[in-house]
Amino acid sequence: MAPPPLLELGGSGPPLHIAPANSFPLATYAPVFEPLLDRFRVVSVPLRALWPNAGPPPDEPGSWADLGQDLAEGLAVHGLTGVVAVGHSFGAVASLVAAARRPDLFRGLCLLDPTMILPEQIERIYRPDVHGVTQHRLAVKARERKDQFASEREAFEDWRPKPLFRDWSDAALWRYVRGALVPGRDQPGFTLAWSAAWEAHYYEGLYQGSWADLDRLDPSIPVLVIRGEQTDTFLPAAADRFRAARPSATVVEIPGYGHLFPQATPEETSRILADWLGANVGRRKSEFGHRARTPTDS
Numbered sequence: 001m002a003p004p005p006l007l008e009l010g011g012s013g014p015p016l017h018i019a020p021a022n023s024f025p026l027a028t029y030a031p032v033f034e035p036l037l038d039r040f041r042v043v044s045v046p047l048r049a050l051w052p053n054a055g056p057p058p059d060e061p062g063s064w065a066d067l068g069q070d071l072a073e074g075l076a077v078h079g080l081t082g083v084v085a086v087g088h089s090f091g092a093v094a095s096l097v098a099a100a101r102r103p104d105l106f107r108g109l110c111l112l113d114p115t116m117i118l119p120e121q122i123e124r125i126y127r128p129d130v131h132g133v134t135q136h137r138l139a140v141k142a143r144e145r146k147d148q149f150a151s152e153r154e155a156f157e158d159w160r161p162k163p164l165f166r167d168w169s170d171a172a173l174w175r176y177v178r179g180a181l182v183p184g185r186d187q188p189g190f191t192l193a194w195s196a197a198w199e200a201h202y203y204e205g206l207y208q209g210s211w212a213d214l215d216r217l218d219p220s221i222p223v224l225v226i227r228g229e230q231t232d233t234f235l236p237a238a239a240d241r242f243r244a245a246r247p248s249a250t251v252v253e254i255p256g257y258g259h260l261f262p263q264a265t266p267e268e269t270s271r272i273l274a275d276w277l278g279a280n281v282g283r284r285k286s287e288f289g290h291r292a293r294t295p296t297d298s
């Protein structure tokens with residue numbers, strides 16, 4: 001099998017890898033990372049759903065642990081070491097898995113509202129379908145998504161009133177529209193780049209081993225966690241457990257925002273990242289031969 005592609009978002013310096021949330025285009029994260037391009041080479045190993053000729057997802061259930069393995073293998077294949085991994089939602093879990101299993105590749109880990117669910121919270125994620133079969137509720141919703149649009153404008157107008165995007169600017173939503181759609185393969189118009197089948201497949205791969213991965217994570221890797229105050233994903237009890245498990249981690253909360261704060265308030269997200277990177281990664285010499293620029297660099 002061919003190695004996964006590597007997407008280059010620009011910049012120079014030590015590599016910074018972005019792992020997005022399920023079905024969210026990289027373009028929606030651009031405002032967060034553009035201010036960091038003078039200090040980091042920003043890249044992303046795309047998930048299998050976006051690989052050329054990906055085809056339909058496997059019939060058998062997958063696991064987000066597989067995503068972490070793909071991420072680590074992709075970085076290694078492309079010769080990237082000394083990586084700062086930044087992941088959002090299930091992309092944060094994949095980043096954690098990769099860093100826990102291949103610590104030699106990483107110099108920092110930033111988790112944006114990670115989908116780290118406590119055992120007592122699992123039941124709220126699942127519901128019976130019309131046949132009484134218990135399914136991941138977001139997988140059910142993914143399969144119900146409209147996936148064909150006559151134009152980008154039609155998609156924008158369809159998505160603009162949805163609660164998911166209520167605190168997004170129009171510019172942010174347009175980034176989502178243009179990143180989420182590709183020209184129709186078998187008919188005019190546009191279709192989703194991430195098929196509903198792949199999106200549902202990833203939701204169904206919900207991984208419950210992330211807390212064990214956190215315990216095995218190399219203690220020398222600095223960790224930042226950012227959560228939205230109003231998130232329904234990384235709940236306060238999970239944040240408390242994270243602090244207890246990793247007392248050295250920096251845990252920051254963004255008031256007034258939910259799970260999608262990177263898209264809703266990219267300036268604040270970028271500021272927190274930049275400050276933390278400067279204090280914990282940007283001024284540290286890397287054993288891999290790179291050093292991020294600092295304000296004192298000539």
